Amino acid sequence: MRRFSGLVKYQIQQYFSTSRFAMPFAVLMILLYSIYSSRPVGVVDSLMVSCVFLFLLMVWIGVTACDMEHEVSEQILILRVQSAWKYYSSHACFLFLIGMISSAIAVLFPVIMDLCSRGQLFERPLKTADLLYGFPLMSVSAFLGGALGEISHPGLNRNRKTAILFTFLLAVTAVTKAAILKNVPVLAVLLWVVPPISDVTAMFAEESCFSVNKCSTAFIILLISGMIWTAVKIMGLKKKGF
Structure with a gap:
């Protein structure tokens, strides 16, 4: 367990020691401002739009995170922990934590904006329950996006342009699937x-409040889908012996 947490900590340090996080963070703030710059805003609608934005943002981060380490460095770390599964799982955990950080920002942003507008930002008062439902949904949406982004790993496809194009094509299709x-x-x-992000957001269309049943179902769907894409990536890399 100590080795696993050490791997996650190492990957987080590696990521934030570069400038890779600057552009996604700036884009996230711009997207959030675009959602909450006009009022009144629907509570459920805005939080679900944030889920979609976080999904796409984490696809981007997942793609760029694949280039964070060279092949030799990965091989050395895998040999050190004596488990390819443990190494790749720690990378998925690292992306999950990045997604949670992004989700926390996406949840706090409307709270601050609502306070600045003296409670006039939303069509109805923002409740603590909205945030308690919204944050987990954002987190698993982000996790799914990161898992999809890692499908572009060089070990699965050496042609980076093709891998990245295919990954973003899947992401766009996932968002527009319902339409x-x-x-x-x-x-x-x-x-x-295709990842069910569109199916999940469609579940909350025309909803003014979150419900336990729908949120639980959506959470499970997104979590399982993210785990499946993570498993596909790990099994693919282990099969290729990368």
Whole structure:
């Protein structure tokens, strides 16, 4: 357990020791400001839009995090901990923590904006329950995005341009999936493998408040999907012996 936490700590230090976090952080703040710059804003709608933004943002971070270490460095660390599964799992945990940090920012931002507007930002008063439901949903949305971003790992596809293009194509398809299926329902046969971020946000369409049942279902769907994509990446790398 100590080795695992040490790996996570090492990867966090590696990430924040570079300037890789600066651009995603700036983009996140711009996106949040774009959501809450006008009023009144729907509570559920705005938090679910934040989930989508965090999903896409973490796809970006997942892609760039794949380039953080050279092949030799990864091999040395894997040999040191004597477990490829442990190393790659620690990387997924690192991305999950980055997603939680981003989600915390996305939750605090509207709270601060609402306080600055003296409670006039939202269509109805913002409740603690909204944040308690919103934060976990944002966190697992971010986790799913990071897991998808790691599919572009060089060990799975040496051609970086192709890998990145394929990954972002999947991400865009995931976000627009509901609209695509509405116009072309037959594509459901193919698009069931796409991350269900669009399916989850559609669950909350027209909702003015969060409910335990829907939030629990959405949380489980996103978490399982993120775990599946993480497992696909890890098994793919272990099979290739990277």
